[in-house]
Amino acid sequence: xSQLIPVKEFAERRRKLMERMAPDSIxxxxxxxxxxxxxxxxHQFRQDSDFQYLTGFGExxxxxxxxxxxxxxESVLFCKERNPDKELWDGFLVGPEGAIERFGLDDAFPVGxxxxxxxxxxxxxxxxxxxxxxxxxxxxxxxxxxxxLRSKVRSGARPPGEFVALExxxxxxxxxxxxxxxxxxxxxxxxxxxxxxRAMKRAEPGAYEYQLEAELIHTFMSRGARTTAYPSIVGGxxxxxxxxxxENSSVLREGDLVLIDAGCELECYASDITRTFPVSGxxxxxxxxxxxxVLAAQYAAIxxxxxxxxxxxxxxxxLKVLTQGLIDLGLIELxxxxxxxxxxxxxxxxxRTGHWxxxxxxxxxxxxxxxxxxxxxxxxxxxxxxxxxxAPDNFSVDEKWRGIGIRIEDDVVVTREGCRVLSEGVxxxxxxxxxxxxx
Ligand code: GLY
Ligand code: MN
Ligand code: MN
Numbered sequence: 001x002s003q004l005i006p007v008k009e010f011a012e013r014r015r016k017l018m019e020r021m022a023p024d025s026i027x028x029x030x031x032x033x034x035x036x037x038x039x040x041x042x043h044q045f046r047q048d049s050d051f052q053y054l055t056g057f058g059e060x061x062x063x064x065x066x067x068x069x070x071x072x073x074e075s076v077l078f079c080k081e082r083n084p085d086k087e088l089w090d091g092f093l094v095g096p097e098g099a100i101e102r103f104g105l106d107d108a109f110p111v112g113x114x115x116x117x118x119x120x121x122x123x124x125x126x127x128x129x130x131x132x133x134x135x136x137x138x139x140x141x142x143x144x145x146x147x148x149l150r151s152k153v154r155s156g157a158r159p160p161g162e163f164v165a166l167e168x169x170x171x172x173x174x175x176x177x178x179x180x181x182x183x184x185x186x187x188x189x190x191x192x193x194x195x196x197x198r199a200m201k202r203a204e205p206g207a208y209e210y211q212l213e214a215e216l217i218h219t220f221m222s223r224g225a226r227t228t229a230y231p232s233i234v235g236g237x238x239x240x241x242x243x244x245x246x247e248n249s250s251v252l253r254e255g256d257l258v259l260i261d262a263g264c265e266l267e268c269y270a271s272d273i274t275r276t277f278p279v280s281g282x283x284x285x286x287x288x289x290x291x292x293x294v295l296a297a298q299y300a301a302i303x304x305x306x307x308x309x310x311x312x313x314x315x316x317x318x319l320k321v322l323t324q325g326l327i328d329l330g331l332i333e334l335x336x337x338x339x340x341x342x343x344x345x346x347x348x349x350x351x352r353t354g355h356w357x358x359x360x361x362x363x364x365x366x367x368x369x370x371x372x373x374x375x376x377x378x379x380x381x382x383x384x385x386x387x388x389x390x391a392p393d394n395f396s397v398d399e400k401w402r403g404i405g406i407r408i409e410d411d412v413v414v415t416r417e418g419c420r421v422l423s424e425g426v427x428x429x430x431x432x433x434x435x436x437x438x439x
Contacts, residue, residue: 001056001103002267003267004180004183004184004187005056005180005181005184005267006180007056007102007103007104008104009178009180010054010055010056011075011104013054014054014066014074014075016173017054017066017169017170017173018066018068018074021066021068021127021169022126022127023068024124024125024126024127025068025127026065026066026067026121026122026125026127026128026129026160027064027065027066027128027166028063028064028118028128028129028130028142029048029050029051029054029064029065029066029130029166030051030062030064030131030135031047031048031051031057031059031060032045032046032047032048032051032060033135034060034061044227046227046268047268049268049359049364050131050166050170050174051064052268052359053173053359054066054170055077055103056103057077057079057094057099057103059080059093059094061080061111062078062080062111063077063078063079063111063114064076064077064105065121067121067125070121072107073105074106075104075105075106075107076105076106076108076109077096077099077103077105077107077108077109078108078109078110078111078113078114078118079093079095079108080093081096081110081111081112082095082097096108096109096110115144118145119145119148119149122145122146122149122159123149123157123158123159125160126160126161126162127162127163127164128142128160128163128164129164129165130142130163130165130166131166131167132163132164132165132166133165146159146160167364168366171364172365172366174359174364174365175358175364175365175366175380176377176379176380177358177379177380177381177413181269181358182379182413184266184267184269185266185269185270185271185357185381185411186422187266188225188263188264188265188266188269188270188422189271189273189411189422189423190422190425191224191225191264191271192220192225192262192263192264192271192272192273192423192426193273193424193425194219194223194425194426195215195218195220195262195264196216196260196262196426197425197426197427198215198216198218198219199212199213199215199216199234199260199262200275200426200436200437201215201436201437201439202215203252203258203277203281204252204279204280205252205253205279205280206251206252207251207252207279208248208249208250208251208252209235209236209239209249209250209251209252210234210249212234212252212258212260213232213234213248213262216228216232216234216260216262217232223264224266225265225266227264228262228264229263229264229265229270229272230263230272230361231246232246232260232261232262233245233246233259233260233261233274234248234258234259234260235248235258235259236250236252236253236257236279237250237252237253237256237257237258237403238392238402238403238405239259240257240258240259240276240389240404240405240406240407241390241391241392241403241404241405243350243351243389252279254280255284256278256279257279257404257405257406258276258277258278259274259276259406259407260275260276261273261274261407261409262274263361263411268359269358269359270357270358270359270360270363271357271411271422271423272383272385272409273409273410273411273426274385274407274408274409275408275409275426275427275428275433276291276405276407276408277433278433278434278437281434281437282437283430283433283434286400286404287406288430290325290390290401290404291406292325292430293321293322293325293326293328293329293388294325294386294387294388294406294407294408295428295429295430296325297321297322298318298384298386298410298428300314300320300321301317301318301321301353301354301384302314302384302410302412302419302421303317304316305376305382305384305412305414305418306376306414306417306418306419307377307378307414307416307418308375308376309375309376310372310374310376311368311374311375311376311382312373313373314353314354314382315352315353318353318384318386319345319349319353320336320340321386322345322348322349322388323336323339323345324336325388326339326344326345326348326388329401330398331348331390331397331398332344332345348388348390349386349389351385353384353386354382354383354384356380356382357382357383357411358381363381365380376414377414378415378416380413381411381412381413381422382411382412382414383409383411383412384409384410384412385407385408385410386407386408387407388404388405389404389405389406390402390404390405391403408428409423410423411423
């Protein structure tokens with residue numbers, strides 16, 4: 001149960017979704033399935049983000065059904081029944097009555113009865129919204145419910161004719177974060193910032209990357225964020241040039257940088273922070289020069305996050321600063337215009353400057369509307385994460401640059417005036433980092 005998002009907000013989200021649904025339609029939203037890890041051990045359960053967004057209900061084997069205008073309640077939940085014998089082994093179940101009382105659903109039934117009840121709810125509705133094509137087993141199940149109605153047309157049953165992916169409508173709602181969602185995300189950012197500081201303090205030559213990862217997890221867990229939002233990246237030296245390096249098994253060496261990209265998940269909301277710092281606490285001259293370029297690019301990109309600017313503005317701002325920096329340091333031998341035109345930065349910066357952030361680390365929501373980049377609006381949350389990665393085998397640049405990987409990433413919410421950084425609790429200027437590590 002969400003501690004930070006009130007029950008009535010979930011009802012409000014369902015209402016907003018139903019307002020956008022066609023009249024005479026029904027939406028069916030399943031929970032995430034439990035997944036076997038090995039033999040009788042399951043992976044840690046993580047609720048489906050869409051289902052969580054609409055219910056706050058954390059159990060598997062549940063299905064939310066939205067039926068605008070239904071007399072006995074528009075929001076219906078199917079979930080497991082209470083069962084003292086099972087609960088003794090596997091823990092507390094909310095049950096249909098609890099779902100109504102505690103989660104504000106209008107109506108609820110045991111999920112074991114869904115095949116008997118749901119076809120009757122679909123009957124007479126012309127359109128069915130559901131996560132079409134996401135899970136073949138669920139696609140089949142929806143069609144099985146519809147087949148029940150098709151077999152009864154001679155008795156007057158009216159099966160639906162249209163099946164529409166739910167995601168587009170729902171994901172547009174998820175893109176705009178409410179005040180309480182931003183509160184959760186700010187708290188996640190604060191916890192992750194504290195974790196990064198702890199890991200920075202632990203770094204020293206001879207430590208293993210996974211030992212820094214352990215420090216991150218320690219802070220996440222201690223502060224109530226029981227899982228990471230994605231596998232933590234802790235890359236020392238040239239490992240920092242591998243964008244999704246999660247092996248985290250190498251030893252950290254004197255003179256190298258270490259790149260940590262890690263964020264906790266709190267109440268199903270992600271944070272996503274990257275910091276890069278010297279293993280031994282002091283940047284070398286080459287590291288310092290590249291770092292200052294990335295930091296300047298990040299400031300320029302954050303500065304471009306404000307209402308009225310579009311999604312790509314901050315990427316363009318970062319590209320300009322990164323490219324000019326590479327020219328000034330002699331890694332690119334072209335004019336700025338030529339280098340941007342030819343994308344000469346690509347061997348050193350090959351990803352986007354950010355992504356939407358929310359319940360999913362790479363969150364949902366369109367980046368373009370038609371052919372145009374999406375305009376930023378208050379409540380949208382995104383990351384700003386420029387980097388420079390000089391491959392260890394890039395023989396076209398001076399040796400001193402090779403094997404240096406740097407990324408600086410913060411989480412930023414668009415406000416009416418501009419933006420607010422949700423992850424600023426962890427230092428990122430060179431003097432701040434060096435002074436923290438010296439302490
Ligand atoms: N940690 C994944 C990303 O930064 O996009
Ligand atoms: Mn990241
Ligand atoms: Mn990111």
